[in-house]
Amino acid sequence: MGLWSLVKRIETVVLIAQLASAFFDTGLQMVVKERCANATDSINGTSTVDSRQRAMTNFYMTYNLLAKFTPIIPAIILAKIGDRGYRKIPIVIPLVGYLLSRAVLLSVVMLGWPLEALYGGVVLHGLCGGFCSYWAGVMALVSLRSTEDDRSVEMMRVELIYGLAGLVGSLASGHLFQLYTATFKQGSLLVGLSVFFYLVCLLHSTFLLHINRAQVTGPESDNENQGLISHNSRSLVNIALLFAGGILYDVAVGGGMEILVSFEMKEPLNWNATQVGYGNAAGFMVFLTSFFGVMVMSRWVSDVSLIIIGMLSFAVGIYFMAFVTETYMFYLARSLTLFALIPMPTIRSLLSKQVKGSSYGILLISLQLSFKVASLAYTPIYTRVYQATLDWIPGFVFTLSSIITVLATIPISVVGCRLSKRNEYERIQGD
Template identity: 45%
Template sequence: MGYEITCPWRSRLPRLQVRTWIEPVVASTQVAASLYDTGLLLVVKASFGARNSSNHSTTLSPRGAEEDQQQKAISNFYIIYNLVVGLTPLLSAYGLGWLSDSYHRKISIAVSLLGFLLSRLGLLLKVLLDWPVEVLYWAAALNGLGGGFSAYWSGVMALGSLGSSEGHRSLRLIFIDLIMGFAGFCGSVASGYLFKKMAGHSRQGLLLTACSVSFASFALFYTILVLKVPKAVTKPSKELPSVDSVSGTVGTYRTLDPDQLDKQSAVGHLASSRKAKPQKTIIALLFVGAIMYDLAVVGTVDVMALFVLREPLSWNQVQVGYGMASGYTIFITSFLGVLVFSRYFQDTTMIMIGMVSFASGALLLAFVKETYMFYIARTVMLFALIPITTIRSAMSKLIKDSSYGKVFVILQLSLALTGVVTSTMYNKIYQLTMDKFVGTCFALSSVISFLAIVPIG
């Protein structure tokens, strides 16, 4: 008892719950992912390049035709690879989300990180033992059977939402994205140099893939041994008003703003049956907007990896690493955007700002001829991350915290399915149009992104 009196600071210690921070897991996982993404692209390019050179020695063909053949081979590889990555999580992700909600929040994160680690080991073994590139399909399947990114990211978002109040949730989730982006930026910048360390060697990319496996291992063991689940922030005891309870806000998301909710609390309570319908409608509209926007983003990112390898850019390994790193800068700029915009704008407005930012950048990307033009287009996309993160935040304000795992994993699976269809469609469009207008896919993404504003607005 005397100890309690002489140690008045003891009651403050529980606030410093460092072990509940998900950021170390996110950072190490994303470094591993960014190293893997660059390594996968360059290893696949080298594999198909070796095949083409052996064929070229027997049948002479123009250099341009050889490059087009290599581009089509890489594109076809990614079509199958993305199908495996996108479809296999359907077998396990929802079940992991249910288990996380029912038993322990770390289940979906830990199992998905195990699959993540196994897929990185697959690339390492391919490089080390010179296996055929097709073995990477099996590595991707192991990743998907562990829940893939759908189970992993829904688990991360659930933990992030649990440990934050509604008023600060958008900032909390975008801060997690910021950590992810900063880690991805560092990993991408280093990836080209790590790959070049073994350039010209029969085991090209060995150091890069070994580093990816190391970071993935750290993320898994940290999750199992160190990470603790934060306690849910207690919600106000008063029932929040229905989304349509304020005149002039039907069909919008203005009442998702916590400040607006406090101001509207005097309006009164409505019957639960009456308020359930508009909430479901809003969630459905958020789903539609997220899927349309994700379609545009995934299509652009998939084609961009191929676009930078051929003329007119024809990037080398280091330039590829820098190019991928430029994509991660939007995590930083989007965080700063939410930090500022959340003070003046509501969720709907922030989502639309992000969509316009990406759509404008994608349109510029369609006409890129020089490297500096590529970076200008990427700069215009500086708020491209805001929409999906803000949509997740908005959804979390409309559902119970006991349903976070299931709802987030359904959203993530919807985005994964969209990614599968998009990857196949865009890769085929790219193959058909790269000789006519190589920016066709980027222009299409711009149009779709602008259309995604309709269900949000």
């Protein structure tokens, strides 16, 4: 495959977009920390750690709820358009939203807009489909170009590129945030680069991204297409169980990671921009270890076993995070989650094997939207639990995530038993 062919693949879009996202994430964390500290100082004269943490977590709760609620209807519409053959649309339109929302953060940094302007930015992002539309569109393309046998590895390969880009971007982001001049305020360069990369990504996906016929129509011909669910109820039950396991795992991971960005900003960690960048980079290292885990273990274990191994890896690591009091302990906890990224792409791979190719988009967007709906409950719950336990055990929410992760392995184990019985039956029929 030539260099130009590689440039025109979906992996290039993922690479550029994730570099931009890594810059934005660090910039957002630092801007929110500084603005919340200034706001509580002005109100109280002097602010306590708890008051700053409550201000930050309240902001993130509203921000995350808006990010997860507003994309629901637009994402469904974009997924249906994608399944009708317009595979670029669920990717291009969300990138427009990314560009607009990142431009709002740049205005907050450079023009002194109030922090609440970011709520408007995240709404624009959501109305364009948000991450759930963008990532479901990416995974639909990957599913359509791959065979069932190599689909899990193909999806993990895209996740690897996503993680490596995030790793590089996060390592650089903390240093870039601190670069400023008399003309440009602190953070302007970092957020400006994020906006620029999203613009490049949008132009690339619009004019250069190559979609071949197989990725438009899927491997099955039109007269073979039988809709979202296969002709027997077995696939329906498997889909329901995979959704249940995926949702529980997303609750555990999403809730824990949302609180982690505030946990890093309080004592005893109290990180600066560089440390935030390094911490985010440690999170993206999990993409690398998860990819190699799939490459090695997939030779000997099933997809279901891979999912359970990944879930247990996260459960152990996030439990240890509850007792972190030093920076080195944070990295130890992160190292225990080395396979935590395996479950989601493998669940998507198993789901895609239950339906026809022309239904990949709507099935995968349904999974993403189920995560969004679940987050409408877990985001405020995790926030309130964290605020209530700040003076007791600040890391209690991480223990909660560990428990929910263990529960998520139950429906996945049931799927494993069902698939094993089906394979045995098919072998007997074949004989």
